[in-house]
Amino acid sequence: MATRLSGPPAAEALLAQTARRAAALATPPHLVIVRVGEDPASVSYVRGKAKKAGEIGLRGTVHALPDTTPQAELLALIAGLNADPGVHGILVQLPLPGHIDPAPVLEAIDPNKDVDGFHPVNVGRLWTGQPALSPCTPAGIMALLAHYEVQVAGKVVVIVGRSTLVGRPLAALMLGADATVTLAHSRTRDLAAVTRGADVLVVAVGRAGLITPDMVRPGAVVVDVGINRVLDDAGKAHLTGDVHPDVSQVAGALTPVPGGVGPMTVAQLMANTVQAAERQADRRAAPIPGVLGEHAH
Numbered sequence: 001m002a003t004r005l006s007g008p009p010a011a012e013a014l015l016a017q018t019a020r021r022a023a024a025l026a027t028p029p030h031l032v033i034v035r036v037g038e039d040p041a042s043v044s045y046v047r048g049k050a051k052k053a054g055e056i057g058l059r060g061t062v063h064a065l066p067d068t069t070p071q072a073e074l075l076a077l078i079a080g081l082n083a084d085p086g087v088h089g090i091l092v093q094l095p096l097p098g099h100i101d102p103a104p105v106l107e108a109i110d111p112n113k114d115v116d117g118f119h120p121v122n123v124g125r126l127w128t129g130q131p132a133l134s135p136c137t138p139a140g141i142m143a144l145l146a147h148y149e150v151q152v153a154g155k156v157v158v159i160v161g162r163s164t165l166v167g168r169p170l171a172a173l174m175l176g177a178d179a180t181v182t183l184a185h186s187r188t189r190d191l192a193a194v195t196r197g198a199d200v201l202v203v204a205v206g207r208a209g210l211i212t213p214d215m216v217r218p219g220a221v222v223v224d225v226g227i228n229r230v231l232d233d234a235g236k237a238h239l240t241g242d243v244h245p246d247v248s249q250v251a252g253a254l255t256p257v258p259g260g261v262g263p264m265t266v267a268q269l270m271a272n273t274v275q276a277a278e279r280q281a282d283r284r285a286a287p288i289p290g291v292l293g294e295h296a297h
């Protein structure tokens with residue numbers, strides 16, 4: 001039976017460390033979350049993020065906009081938040097309503113306040129091995145594995161799913177941690193042959209039960225990022241991952257759904273917000289010589 005890599009203890013450890021860093025700053029880091037529309041999952045995630053911020057000594061503010069909000073209005077709000085020195089982190093909850101193109105919205109966020117790590121500048125920094133704000137779910141997966149002392153250096157890591165939220169940035173983080181990385185996707189031929197080669201298998205597709213026991217090398221570490229809402233035989237809704245429950249008979253370790261990667265996403269957001277606030281404080285304290293900074297006269 002696989003060891004359970006439970007999210008909450010790892011998230012608590014990251015949150016405790018993050019709270020200590022926040023307390024060392026002159027002012028509490030301020031995270032602003034923008035939600036457009038009333039998607040029930042987004043309402044719940046945003047509420048959870050703002051609550052967690054308050055619990056660990058950060059300031060969390062939510063801007064809840066109607067789902068008819070024009071893109072230009074959202075861009076104007078972001079411009080104001082970028083210009084406000086009292087705001088350290090900005091996050092626009094996804095998905096956005098269909099009439100809003102997410103790309104220009106994410107690009108409008110100041111990269112130094114981009115606590116989701118979705119701005120092309122942060123994506124580029126991440127892929128070129130420079131310090132960057134990294135997307136919360138992949139960075140949270142790295143923190144979860146580190147918490148349970150799962151080494152990835154020199155290991156074969158197979159990631160199934162090439163999304164910009166999870167698969168691609170996780171590939172960059174795993175490469176940075178010296179793993180040998182394969183990024184598999186819907187066009188991958190003989191997916192089972194690829195996944196069976198994994199020492200660490202990460203699945204982020206959004207298809208319940210996609211990974212079955214025959215697709216997993218005995219003893220492998222399996223990270224399930226899928227959150228699928230399914231109905232059981234009695235018609236009751238519940239959450240399940242992309243990994244079939246029987247994989248626990250084969251894997252060496254497995255993250256549960258719920259209670260695995262999900263809580264790490266929120267904890268990592270808090271860590272990213274503190275990281276952004278620390279960098280902004282450093283930049284104010286030591287402006288680059290010869291460059292007119294905010295405190296130049």
Ligand SMILES: Nc1nc2c(c(=O)[nH]1)N[C@@H](CN(C=O)c1ccc(C(=O)N[C@@H](CCC(=O)O)C(=O)O)cc1)CN2
Pocket residue numbers: 045091092093094095116136137227239257258259260261262263264265266
């Ligand atoms: N701007 C962003 N939008 C979205 C992101 C993101 O990182 N940035 N990720 C997801 C949603 N998400 C956070 O926003 C998120 C998803 C899941 C969880 C979580 O704790 N899940 C629980 C189950 C909770 C439930 O009952 O639904 C778990 O897995 O245990 C937290 C955050 C898309 N949008």
